[in-house]
Amino acid sequence: MQRSVKMKDVARAAGVSVMTVSRAFKKDGSVRPETRDAILKVAEELGYVFDSTAANLRSQRTDFIAVTIPSINNANFADTVAGLSDVVSGEGLQVLLAYTNYDMEQEERAIEQLLRRRPEAIVVTGGKHTPRARRLLESAGIPVVEAWDLPPDPVDNVVGFSNAATMETMVTHLVAQGHTRIAFIGGDADADTRGADRRHGFSGAMSAHGLTCDRLIEAGPPPISMREGASAMARLLELHPDTEAVVCVSDLSAFGALTECQRRGLRVPEDMVITGFGAYEIASVCVPTLTTVNPFPQKIGEETARLILQALQKPARHQVRQIAPELVVGGSSERHVERVSG
Amino acid sequence: MQRSVKMKDVARAAGVSVMTVSRAFKKDGSVRPETRDAILKVAEELGYVFDSTAANLRSQRTDFIAVTIPSINNANFADTVAGLSDVVSGEGLQVLLAYTNYDMEQEERAIEQLLRRRPEAIVVTGGKHTPRARRLLESAGIPVVEAWDLPPDPVDNVVGFSNAATMETMVTHLVAQGHTRIAFIGGDADADTRGADRRHGFSGAMSAHGLTCDRLIEAGPPPISMREGASAMARLLELHPDTEAVVCVSDLSAFGALTECQRRGLRVPEDMVITGFGAYEIASVCVPTLTTVNPFPQKIGEETARLILQALQKPARHQVRQIAPELVVGGSSERHVERVSG
DNA sequence: TTGAAAGCGCTAACAC
């Protein structure tokens, strides 16, 4: 337990100045290769571990990219973080992650915590924030990206898509199949703003098709789990037994709804059509496969990363990059879809 | 975009010294309440954001807890991180996360990166590391926790359980049901050391019961997805059509295997018994529900957090805290299990 | 309860 070996100690042991040691630890430091090798060897022997905290302060660089996501336990957001992380780590940048539990107050606190660490850029999920959070982002003096949404009045940059529009696509798909009695299962209120946008998109699309939109099942505070999807389906069948199709706010609730149908002996899609959102792995594996929307979460992360790397290179503001989601038609809404074999 | 407002600026505007501003930003700083309020108000007006990087260097505290997990996209590890994060955040500590892609070399790099940030403690998943990673951990001079496993020769503290033992429990359960032709689906090689431990535990238990253990399906490099579970099931049915039961390395592969049975019209559990691991949500929702093992991932995280908080209070080493996993019997291995309604 | 001086461990800037 050789604590607190410092650059000075390495320098002394290697017979060079601290500055040369410092350079030896940079990729592009102009040091003679043999000198560098000798220094790194000595450092390793002494058990020296470079101290970023000092470097951070002096160089005014932390190489952190701050990110807030609603939940760490969601494959979609995890994919976005993975995509982002993989791209920025190539440039020596590290993701500093915080989660908000779908709560704007918690988001505000997370943003402040993160900004105190002096990240090079900050990524937030969605476009709705408390006034103070928005102020913090606006005056952060670093690139800001709002992801997973298309806010009407962005703080700075945006990488996302219209959640509402995806539901219009979905309703149109169902109407084309001849369905009219279509329900929606989602979370209540607007804690999950993307979920709320999808609900609004659904309502709007129903109206546009001249259909009544009175089969909205609120399954509780977001995120809606598989289990909540199942009980929402049970409630729907009780309240509106003649429902033909149900649009779920995510694949997880859609899968839950599907299992509830299985338990009741309802055939999907013959007796009930079900759709989800997110293109989670389960959607392409369950029987029948789920009709869903792929928002390309990893691509969102990668594109966010590229935007940030560019913005750090030469400052640019208010860029908007749309990632076009894709309707994935599965067996849960179509009788003649090929079955995906494992 | 009011960049670089410093404590000095706040001090001047508030008519106090920097030190008083510093104290106002600490919880326990001895400052007159009115003075503090005035300072915080001025700070907010100036758009001042506290600079941790300077505080970190001077106080030699970062309030980071470093954590490495194999994958960010795994609900079990996500639960552990959430449990850990929730407990430590109450003490003003923040999780600094890195992932290793089930790769020891990548783990070594992640550990070095993390240690450079001077965390207060470090948590790694599992007990197998490269020699250099082990040396880094041993000489880090901070509490180290190996989680999710019971390494034979721990670096320092341990919070985990025996993966092998859970498989013995599972095999015993299946043998009690009268099954003898039992297969195993898992990843190949030992990249996922916990998965490998489960495979070894399975083999050992089969031998102990006097059963032959020649139905091992290797589904590729870990982690094994639902889809890979499905194709592994297909392969199993081809190679060993008379198999009665299959133990899968995780619920995800188990669910994939279940869907493959469904596609082939095989009834579960009548024609094929399936078990998983992890107690992922899907295990308790799918039809039939999956027999699985709950390792209580969140509890592992919470217990790890408590151990760390204690160790930071008063140094202690080589503590081992076992979290007892629990067999969860579902409909996939028992005909008379109550069906869980959504 | 408040302030002044010193310095955490590195690197920017400049000299050679």
Add this chain to the structure above:
DNA sequence: GTGTTAGCGCTTTCAA
């Protein structure tokens, strides 16, 4: 390619 000097923005320490 290498060394010297100064200092990043806070907090420790000591004094009042």
